[in-house]
Amino acid sequence: MKQKIKLGWVAWTLIGVVLVGVLLRLFILKPYLIPSASMEPGIVPGDRILVNQFLYRYWAPSRGDVVVFAYPRDPNRTFVKRVIALEGETVELRDNQVFVNGQLIKEPYLKQGDYPPFGPEAIPKDNIFVLGDNRPQSGDSREWGLLPKNYLIGKAWMIYYPLQRIKFLQ
Numbered sequence: 001m002k003q004k005i006k007l008g009w010v011a012w013t014l015i016g017v018v019l020v021g022v023l024l025r026l027f028i029l030k031p032y033l034i035p036s037a038s039m040e041p042g043i044v045p046g047d048r049i050l051v052n053q054f055l056y057r058y059w060a061p062s063r064g065d066v067v068v069f070a071y072p073r074d075p076n077r078t079f080v081k082r083v084i085a086l087e088g089e090t091v092e093l094r095d096n097q098v099f100v101n102g103q104l105i106k107e108p109y110l111k112q113g114d115y116p117p118f119g120p121e122a123i124p125k126d127n128i129f130v131l132g133d134n135r136p137q138s139g140d141s142r143e144w145g146l147l148p149k150n151y152l153i154g155k156a157w158m159i160y161y162p163l164q165r166i167k168f169l170q
Contacts, residue, residue, distance in 0.1 A: 029053070030154065032068055032078065038132035038139065039066070039080055040111050042169070048161040049080070049169070053154040061086070061128060061149070063100070066156040066169050069130075073144055080156060081130035081140050082109070087149075091129045092119035093142070098131070109133050109170070118142045126150070 034047040043049065043066070051068045061067060061083045071077040085091035085100050092099045094117045098107065115135040123129055127146040132138025141147060158168045 029157070031160070032080070032156075034080060037137050038134050039082070040134040040137075042066075042109050042133055043080065043156075043159065044165075046162070047159045047165060049159050050157045051154040052157045055155050056149075056152045061152065061155070063105070064170070067130065068153045068156055069147060070151045070153065071144075072147065072151060075151070078153065079139075081132050081138070081147075083128050084131050084141075085123050085129035087123050087125050087127055089129075090120050090122045092121070093117055096135075107133075110135070116142075121146075 029050045030053050032049050032051055034043050034045055034049060037045055049068075056067075063083055063086060065083045066080065067083055068078055068080050071079050084098060084105070089100050090102070092102075093115065096114055098105050099120075111134040113134070113136040121129070123146060126149050128149060129141045130147050131140045131142070156169050159165050
């Protein structure tokens with residue numbers, strides 16, 4: 001009789017763990033594979049990241065967030081970029097630096113390299129301006145325009161694979 005009770009408890013525990021995992025996967029955390037070098041050096045091709053799909057349902061993105069979104073020109077594709085400017089702000093790129101509302105922003109995550117000037121451009125309501133950290137090799141808001149906030153899927157939370165690269169993203 002004790003054997004059956006233990007097996008029943010183990011079975012219910014496993015069912016609970018699987019259920020929690022499925023719910024997390026469906027509603028909160030979703031995995032993505034990074035295919036390109038546009039976010040180097042922080043995120044490299046082959047990295048697998050977890051994305052918090054829940055966060056932007058209730059909170060607005062912030063400057064510096066690494067986000068996953070449906071590509072505006074083909075919503076079946078997903079991209080990963082960094083939020084640089086928010087609605088109501090003005091962004092300008094010059095001399096390989098980024099200025100938001102005329103102020104230079106610090107970008108310690110940036111891969112060095114030359115890239116062309118852009119802007120200034122005012123960001124209208126319900127849009128954001130996103131750039132890759134590897135500016136010379138990134139297709140981003142400079143190329144295809146502003147990102148409507150309703151295209152956001154979530155905030156990139158952590159690299160979980162390969163194991164030697166596990167880290168939380170900032």
